[in-house]
Amino acid sequence: MKEITIYTDGACSGNPGPGGWGAVLIYEDNKKEIWGANKETTNNIMEMTAVIEALKLLKYKCKVNIYSDSAYVVNAFKEDWISGWIKNNWRTAGKKDVKNKELWQELIELVNKHEVTFNKVKGHSDVELNNRCDFLATEAIKSL
16 A cells, blocks of 8 residues: 655635645655645635645555644544544534534545544644645735
8 A cells, every 4th residue: 555645734814814725745755745725714724625635636545644733633533523523413512513514524535535644743843844835825825
């Protein structure tokens, strides 16, 4: 099974406001950068979109290590918030509707096609590829 490393980041100028996302996919000696933007969005939506768009590029079942500075995305999987949301008909423990339900459903579907491990990295630190994703995301916003 192919092993893929993916770094992702999302950014927003205002929250909500114009937003961008970036991702770097690495397979062996190959590196691919992707990015995009939305005129009116939130930081969390951009964080999720980065992971979704990166996973969409994988054509075969892979072992995937995802690195993100988004506690929102990483903890939903590592702390298994998702099982609770599904069990509670997409409501939080506080009985509120889960935000971004459609994106979560798409992300879950993509994650289930692979063996995915989510890893939290510290944002705006010395993690080179996370910084690169932040650059791609912020540059994408400028393209709007």
